[in-house]
Amino acid sequence: MKVMRTILTMLFGGIIGGMIGLLFADSKGFRFITELHFAEDQTVKMVGYAIIAMIIGLLCYQLWLQKHILKQKREMTQTLSDTHTETDQIESQISLLFWRTSVITQVYLLLSFIFMLFVVLNNSGTAMTLFVIVIFFIASVSSWPYGIFVQEYDPRFPKLGEKNYTEKLLNLMDEGEQHITLLSMYKVHTMNTMFIVLGIFLLSIFSLESGINQSFGVIILVFLFAYNLFGYQFRVRKFYK
Structure with missing residues (x-):
């Protein structure tokens, strides 16, 4: 079974490699990338505005989610102190929601990088430079509320850039x-x-x-x-x- 899998992998790799080789042969190697221009500046700007709208939408969702998590955590603490009931399931749900907020903060930057890639592949002019910087700035600023939320969620969390940040985070x-x-x-x-x-x-x-x-x-x-x-x-x- 492993031998067959290896043979199929090599065959698949050979086919893909051959197709890429033919593509480069017909398009003068990598030069076709430097000559791409599939969208006008107006279209690129529309894509940029769409990226900004997505970031703002995600930010609104993240702010709501963070507020919801803090509310659930307060309710869980109150329930535990009043009735001493099991809260493992609620803790797991809160942990998953907390993980989701951390992922959203990374998605902001991912969206800005995707737009950068789109602009570069399109070989857009220097007129798009400021637009790229603005979107990257918006994506970076949008992650700030997460840093404030983390301290409210658990004051033991070290601040970003704090000495021995990784060690302190692992100790939690x-x-x-x-x-x-x-x-x-x-x-x-x-x-x-x-x-x-x-x-x-x-x-x-x-x-x-x-x-x-x-x-x-x-x-x-x-x-x-x-x-x-x-x-x-x-x-x-x-x-x-």
Whole structure:
């Protein structure tokens, strides 16, 4: 079964690789990316306005959700002190809602990055630069209410940028939560390293094939690779001294 799966994976990879090779052969390599222009500036602005509307809509939902979570937590505390009933199910629901608010704060930035990608792929002019900055600023500011909410939800939460922030945050978790968090972070760290390596390779090839100097992007990716890999290794080594 594993052999068949491996063969099918290799076959699928060969087919996809062949299709990509034919595409590059018919479109002068990566140069077709630098020549794309599929939307006028007015259309790009409309997409930007839609992104802003989505961010504002998510912000309104997040504010309502945060208020709802704090209300549920107060009710749970009151019920526990009055009747000493089991509240595990309510705690789980509140934890899931709390997780949802943290995800929403990341979605703001994701939406702004998607718009940046749209503008770059479209090869829009410098007139879109200010528009991109405005959307990124709105996305960044929209995440501020979450920082205030976290302190109201649990005053023990460390403030962002506080010394030993990660250690203090992990200390708030029980052993099971710490295990899940650390395992997830390690898997993400490993995948990030692989994606950065792939990004360095592809961006270097793109620079050579398109004739457009991408040294700035390659330098950033190399720095991220060095920090992501060796920063982790040195932190681990510190505990064995």
